Amino acid sequence: MHWLWFLVIGVVAGWLAGKLTHGHGFGLVGDLVVGILGALVGGFIFRLVGVASFGLIGSLITATVGAVVLLWLIRRLK
Secondary structure (H helix, E strand, O other): OHHHHHHHHHHHHHHHHHHHOOOOOOHHHHHHHHHHHHHHHHHHHHHHHOOOOOHHHHHHHHHHHHHHHHHHHHHHHO
């Protein structure tokens, strides 16, 4: 069940990041990849700053922040 929630949070975070950065969606698989990688980036950033996230909403916020940073970095490199 944990993996199912991880995938759902990844898709939602990727979709939200696309909307927040005024982009367009990358499709289900693209949003999933951006969201999962964003969760890793967000977790790293939050640990560096010393902020902990708890629960479903905290995980979604962490993944979304990480996905936004990831999209920003990708667009800067292009």
